[in-house]
Amino acid sequence: MKSDVVLRYAPYVVIALVAVIDLLDGPPLGFVPLLTLGPTFACAYGSVHRTLLAGATAMVVCLVSAAYFDRLDTWQNNVILATIAAVTGAGMLVAHLRLRRERELANVRLVAETVQRVLLRPIPRKVKDLTVALSYTSASAEARIGGDLLEVFSTPYGVRVLLGDVQGKGLAAVDTAAWVLGAFREAVFDERDLVAVSARLETTLARQLDPEEFVTAILAEVDATGIQLLNHGHPPPLLLGADGQVESIEPPEEGLALGLAALACAPPKPQRVPFLPGDRILFYTDGVIESRNAAGTFYPLTERATLLLAGEPQPALDRLREDLVKHVGGPLLDDAAMLLLHRRTRSG
Incomplete structure (x- = not known):
């Protein structure tokens, strides 16, 4: 002022x-x-x-x-x-x-x-035995909208999660993001497994995208015994154990991004990992790990993920975002979305 x-x-x-x-x-x-x-x-x-x-x-x-x-x-x-x-x-x-x-x-x-509020509806902060924290930073600061998308739903089959990154950013990515989120919001309640949800997304995008366009995404389903992942060419999530161990969950095979099914390659294989009370899992887009400082050094997410081990999930994720911005030393050059799930213990 x-x-x-x-x-x-x-x-x-x-x-x-x-x-x-x-x-x-x-x-x-x-x-x-x-x-x-x-x-x-x-x-x-x-x-x-x-x-x-x-x-x-x-x-x-x-x-x-x-x-x-x-x-x-x-x-x-x-x-x-x-x-x-x-x-x-x-x-x-x-x-x-x-x-x-x-x-x-x-x-x-x-x-x-307005479009952003429609696309990225308020994510519930508590779903069943999970606490949800999120962070979304758009590279198009003036428009406050970007090409990253995320969604969390409680369904009869478990808590289902989508985190994706549309090719491009800003208003040009809005149309594609709308199609992906719309298809996901319908499929999660209709389909019994993640592979069928993935197929629905592919069918929708095949009608909308040009051959060169794609969306990297990761689908997850959390149930009482663990978490199932389906990775479509997206950066692997980080599992933060209650014992303080940080593990990158690499997919068993490299999966194609959504929208590239016409290449006639096999779809990604589901992957199941333990997700125990007290554990946390971080989903993120490549805008996080590809952020560089003035010296050209990429943000060391795996090392800095220890910031997520202590405290409540949302303040912990806010600390990680502040650390990311501090590392870059200025505005981010790409959209950056992070979603942290914490499986609460019976006492927590």
Whole structure:
């Protein structure tokens, strides 16, 4: 807010400084032409009215200075007045166009946020015996929307999870994300196993995507005895045991991303791993592990995942996200989504 006040009064401060310098140095140097800086600064931040006011103020100061130094009738003073008027007019046009673009951008942001709320509905924080924590950071900070998607549902077959990464980012990925999430939300209640859910997603995307487009994703199903995973070319999740061990759950075979079934390769194989009370599992997109610092070093997620072992899941995941941003040292260059599941003990 302090910077807003500075920018608001900057045109008049500049005009005052030019007037003082011109008064002190006298007519030989003639700093009066610099009065055009007033409306120039005003149009960069203020409205059309403020630009006009700054231009009028500059012209009044110019006339007062000319009267003081007895140069009202000189052609130089007329040229300066004409220049101030021209710059003010141009500044008013620039301010008008800038404000129109800002309104358009505000509307785009509003639409993007609405679409994002539809696509990424509020994830339940407790599902059966699981506590859920999530973090979503879009690379398109202005639009607040990205190409990563996630979903959690409690179904008759167990708690089912989807975390995916649409090729591309920003608004261009919204259409694909909508199709994937829509298909998943229907299939999780209709199909008895993850392979059938995966097949439904493939069928939907085959009708919508171009041959070169794809979605990496990982499907999970948590039941009373463990967790089943189906990895479609996605980074492997990290299993954090109650004993403090961190393990990357690599798929038994490399699986193709969703949308590439036309390549006629075998679908990914389901993988089952123990998921005991007290354990945690982290799902994430490649925007996390591909984030680099100024030296070009990738974020060491497996090493830093120990931050997730202590405390409640959501604060722990928030600490990991803060550590990621600190590692990068600035805005992320790709969308980054993380989903942490914690299987509570009977006492927790």
